[in-house]
Amino acid sequence: MTEVKEKGRSTIKKRSQFKSVFFRFKKNKMAMFGLVVLIILTLVAVFADFIADYENDAISQNMKIRLQTPSREHIFGTDQYGRDMFARIVFGTRISLFVGVVSIIASLIVGAVIGAVAGYYGGAIDNVIMRIMDVLLAIPQTLLAISIVAALGTGIFNLLLAMSISSVPRFARIVRSSILSIADQEFVEAAKACGTKDARIITKHIIPNAIGPIIVQATLNMASTIIGIAGLSFIGLGIEPPIPEWGSILSEGKTQMRYYPHLVVIPGIAIVFAVMALNLIGDGLRDSLDPRLKN
Amino acid sequence: MIKYILKRILLMIPVILGISFIVFLIMSFTPGDPARLILGEKASISDVENLREKMGLNDNFFVRYLRYVKDAVFYRDFGTSYATKIPVNADLMDRFPETLKLAFGSTLIMVLIGVPVGIISAVKQYSLIDKVTLGISLILTSMPVFWLGLMLILLFSLKLGWLPATGADTWVNFILPCFSLAASMMASLIRMTRSSMLEVIRQDYIRTARAKGAKEVTVIYKHALRNALLPIITIIGLNFGGLLGGTMIVESVFALPGVGTLTINSIRMKDTPMVMASVLFVAILAGIVNLIVDILYAYVDPRIKSQYAKN
Amino acid sequence: MAEKLLEIKDLYVQYETDEETVYAVNGINLILDKGETLGLVGETGAGKTTTALSIMKLLPEKIGIIKKGSIMLEGLDIIKAGEGDMRAIRGNIVSMIFQDPMTSLNPILTVGDQIYEVLELHKKGESKESLNKKVDEILNLVGIDSDRKNNYPHQFSGGMKQRVIIAMALACEPNLLLADEPTTALDVTIQAQVMEMMKDLKDKLKTSMILITHDLGIVAEICDRVAIMYAGEIIELGTVEDIFESKNRHPYTNGLFGSIPDLTKSAKRLNPIEGLMPDPTNLLKGCAFSDRCPKCMESCKIQKPESYVEGSHVIKCNLFKKI
Numbered sequence: 001m002t003e004v005k006e007k008g009r010s011t012i013k014k015r016s017q018f019k020s021v022f023f024r025f026k027k028n029k030m031a032m033f034g035l036v037v038l039i040i041l042t043l044v045a046v047f048a049d050f051i052a053d054y055e056n057d058a059i060s061q062n063m064k065i066r067l068q069t070p071s072r073e074h075i076f077g078t079d080q081y082g083r084d085m086f087a088r089i090v091f092g093t094r095i096s097l098f099v100g101v102v103s104i105i106a107s108l109i110v111g112a113v114i115g116a117v118a119g120y121y122g123g124a125i126d127n128v129i130m131r132i133m134d135v136l137l138a139i140p141q142t143l144l145a146i147s148i149v150a151a152l153g154t155g156i157f158n159l160l161l162a163m164s165i166s167s168v169p170r171f172a173r174i175v176r177s178s179i180l181s182i183a184d185q186e187f188v189e190a191a192k193a194c195g196t197k198d199a200r201i202i203t204k205h206i207i208p209n210a211i212g213p214i215i216v217q218a219t220l221n222m223a224s225t226i227i228g229i230a231g232l233s234f235i236g237l238g239i240e241p242p243i244p245e246w247g248s249i250l251s252e253g254k255t256q257m258r259y260y261p262h263l264v265v266i267p268g269i270a271i272v273f274a275v276m277a278l279n280l281i282g283d284g285l286r287d288s289l290d291p292r293l294k295n
Numbered sequence: 296m297i298k299y300i301l302k303r304i305l306l307m308i309p310v311i312l313g314i315s316f317i318v319f320l321i322m323s324f325t326p327g328d329p330a331r332l333i334l335g336e337k338a339s340i341s342d343v344e345n346l347r348e349k350m351g352l353n354d355n356f357f358v359r360y361l362r363y364v365k366d367a368v369f370y371r372d373f374g375t376s377y378a379t380k381i382p383v384n385a386d387l388m389d390r391f392p393e394t395l396k397l398a399f400g401s402t403l404i405m406v407l408i409g410v411p412v413g414i415i416s417a418v419k420q421y422s423l424i425d426k427v428t429l430g431i432s433l434i435l436t437s438m439p440v441f442w443l444g445l446m447l448i449l450l451f452s453l454k455l456g457w458l459p460a461t462g463a464d465t466w467v468n469f470i471l472p473c474f475s476l477a478a479s480m481m482a483s484l485i486r487m488t489r490s491s492m493l494e495v496i497r498q499d500y501i502r503t504a505r506a507k508g509a510k511e512v513t514v515i516y517k518h519a520l521r522n523a524l525l526p527i528i529t530i531i532g533l534n535f536g537g538l539l540g541g542t543m544i545v546e547s548v549f550a551l552p553g554v555g556t557l558t559i560n561s562i563r564m565k566d567t568p569m570v571m572a573s574v575l576f577v578a579i580l581a582g583i584v585n586l587i588v589d590i591l592y593a594y595v596d597p598r599i600k601s602q603y604a605k606n
Numbered sequence: 607m608a609e610k611l612l613e614i615k616d617l618y619v620q621y622e623t624d625e626e627t628v629y630a631v632n633g634i635n636l637i638l639d640k641g642e643t644l645g646l647v648g649e650t651g652a653g654k655t656t657t658a659l660s661i662m663k664l665l666p667e668k669i670g671i672i673k674k675g676s677i678m679l680e681g682l683d684i685i686k687a688g689e690g691d692m693r694a695i696r697g698n699i700v701s702m703i704f705q706d707p708m709t710s711l712n713p714i715l716t717v718g719d720q721i722y723e724v725l726e727l728h729k730k731g732e733s734k735e736s737l738n739k740k741v742d743e744i745l746n747l748v749g750i751d752s753d754r755k756n757n758y759p760h761q762f763s764g765g766m767k768q769r770v771i772i773a774m775a776l777a778c779e780p781n782l783l784l785a786d787e788p789t790t791a792l793d794v795t796i797q798a799q800v801m802e803m804m805k806d807l808k809d810k811l812k813t814s815m816i817l818i819t820h821d822l823g824i825v826a827e828i829c830d831r832v833a834i835m836y837a838g839e840i841i842e843l844g845t846v847e848d849i850f851e852s853k854n855r856h857p858y859t860n861g862l863f864g865s866i867p868d869l870t871k872s873a874k875r876l877n878p879i880e881g882l883m884p885d886p887t888n889l890l891k892g893c894a895f896s897d898r899c900p901k902c903m904e905s906c907k908i909q910k911p912e913s914y915v916e917g918s919h920v921i922k923c924n925l926f927k928k929i
Contacts, residue, residue, distance in 0.1 A: 135313030139578045142540025147574045150562040151324040227439045235547045258453045268442035276437035499709040507724040508696035597758045
């Protein structure tokens with residue numbers, strides 16, 4: 001905290017930027033709600049094994065207790081194979097969050113490197129790289145993921161690959177434009193004019209300013225990734241049954257939808273909660289980073 | 296103006312070539328031998344080898360790619376389906392009207408509802424209407440489109456029996472699918488419209504209009520809206536690609552015989568030429584719509600129009 | 607015999623947001639006669655623009671609030687006037703032009719359309735041809751070829767854009783023109799041209815004007831009277847001679863004049879006024895200038911000084927108690 005005394009009147013305190021962003025975020029009730037939901041879901045995912053029994057409840061079939069509506073024994077009911085819906089959804093949380101986080105981190109790293117190279121070197125390298133990114137962006141994300149899965153086959157690894165690759169161009173773009181916009185600004189010129197070393201400029205000025213939009217993009221991308229995973233699994237191109245992914249749970253449930261809507265309603269609500277939480281956090285971060293948006 | 300249009304069309308060509316290259320590249324990773332697939336498990340190795348030679352499958356990647364492009368551009372031959380054994384064009388032509396109906400129907404609904412809602416939200420910023428709108432948008436955008444579709448089927452088909460769940464016989468069949476797709480994509484349009492309006496309303500020329508004594512209605516519609524619509528047009532174009540991606544999923548939910556279901560079935564049957572052609576088709580369609588939107592934008596924004604009119 | 611055009615009495619204006627209240631205007635009194643040009647001088651944040659916006663009743667909705675006081679324009683009570691009445695006089699009886707010409711024109715409407723709009727709004731009953739003719743006339747009056755009326759704003763330079771804006775403001779021949787730093791955003795040479803033109807026009811059309819500026823040079827050129835604003839108060843008021851030539855001046859005014867670099871002298875440093883304007887969310891108890899005033903006395907810090915009058919010259923400062 002730095003204190004600046006004005007002659008005669010007020011003392012103005014300057015909070016460090018990170019603290020002020022965090023403070024603004026805290027004030028945003030919806031964003032905090034999202035954060036809480038996300039934390040709960042993360043805990044569920046991490047401690048899934050303690051909450052429900054994978055083998056017995058989520059996977060093995062027990063035709064004697066099939067198609068039960070929600071009850072005290074089975075909070076979310078059972079599906080047409082007698083599997084406990086609650087257990088399936090709990091483990092589905094783990095899968096969705098896992099694939100989501102891993103694919104986002106992978107695409108973030110790859111995209112950041114690509115974007116950084118393009119932004120830093122500029123010129124022909126920048127041009128070539130960005131043309132390639134433009135072409136990738138011209139292909140609708142869902143389509144790109146579908147074609148990768150079409151070629152490589154289904155399964156978690158290929159799904160991860162597909163979702164990561166389809167997210168890379170957006171990260172590359174954001175990182176590149178952050179670097180370009182900051183490197184261009186006058187305060188960087190000023191810093192250079194004072195003799196600041198390049199490395200210091202990068203760490204003190206460029207990275208702190210670039211991190212914001214990148215994190216916002218990461219949370220929002222993760223939200224759409226989770227929907228994407230569910231969508232691919234739903235049409236049979238993602239995670240194969242009997243692994244309980246939310247999308248494939250929905251796909252299996254839709255045949256029984258008429259008389260047992262809980263099989264379809266509940267997994268959907270789980271997806272909505274997870275995605276909504278991420279969207280709220282992403283929006284909240286975006287608002288906290290740009291105080292102009294307040295009034 | 297013509298110059299601008301020609302320039303944009305010319306720029307699109309490398310993009311389309313790039314898309315075709317990337318899709319071809321991805322599809323080349325498909326394991327398995329197409330010749331074997333066509334001839335079946337029982338065929339002899341020499342027969343399979345002969346077919347491979349005939350189909351040019353032993354050539355290297357770039358030769359095969361260029362051959363593909365050559366066939367596509369000069370002969371409109373996008374390959375022969377492994378499954379149906381006839382050129383893929385036939386099935387694609389059959390299917391794409393349904394996908395187009397879905398895509399444009401959804402876009403229409405999305406714009407007719409989303410834009411006015413966004414405007415009202417902006418004009419009455421922070422009011423109850425605004426908050427409710429933003430809340431509903433958030434929930435809609437967090438819903439997977441296929442779930443939304445299922446819920447609508449549950450309510451309007453299964454429980455109430457008002458609307459059909461599957462098939463593509465009449466335009467009524469398209470009501471639920473179009474609404475599902477529109478609803479899930481509407482949120483971003485509402486948000487963009489709202490923020491574009493807010494941005495414009497803050498501009499100095501709006502203050503000038505008020506200082507002239509113009510009615511608030513005039514200020515909003517004549518001055519603010521027309522300026523705000525410019526970026527919105529662009530957004531609609533850009534989002535069309537995502538919309539097309541959504542059509543693939545929606546077709547699956549509602550069993551519409553469009554390009555989406557064709558693609559999914561072809562993937563299951565490992566019919567690579569068909570998959571390739573379908574993906575290419577959708578990607579190119581997205582590019583064309585973007586182009587049209589760009590041209591439209593140039594027409595509507597006098598700053599760009601005059602740039603090219605002078606020439 | 608000078609007739610009163612505008613009378614502002616005891617005006618208090620605030621901006622209220624969720625977080626804080628900004629006390630922008632704190633009790634100002636102002637009279638403007640017909641045909642007069644009043645310079646409203648002060649630093650950024652002194653409350654000049656807020657005053658002008660209050661006259662037009664164009665303060666930001668819900669945030670800008672006129673707390674107290676009265677504004678009478680041509681016999682109309684502005685504070686009590688409804689939106690419909692205000693719309694009828696905006697652009698018609700009183701016009702305002704703003705600082706940045708680059709963004710004050712609608713980019714997707716032609717210049718002619720925008721001028722036509724203000725005429726159409728207020729000259730009801732006149733034919734299209736007659737209104738179009740007026741558009742041509744007013745464009746010519748500001749030195750723009752009327753053929754250019756179908757051009758878009760981006761096809762004009764900054765100075766020409768400002769002329770268009772002035773044309774728009776004067777098209778209906780308003781009685782009062784509020785000009786908020788009209789030349790600040792322009793090059794110095796263009797500034798001179800535009801100021802010359804404004805001077806001409808105001809004489810021709812007999813428009814009264816309140817010219818908001820921080821440039822004392824312009825004030826000397828074009829104004830009849832001057833009001834110096836500081837922290838939402840008018841601390842000095844008088845004719846141009848009073849302010850520029852009188853021995854008695856408010857210490858702030860002295861500071862303003864003192865800070866103008868003098869070409870004839872050689873100086874090592876500039877003479878700024880030490881310190882900053884007080885925080886408008888947290889006003890000082892006594893004189894607004896007390897914490898920066900080199901001649902501050904104990905009494906200044908406790909109570910607001912009264913206004914001391916010497917003919918047309920009014921100074922709000924305890925130094926002149928004996929007058």
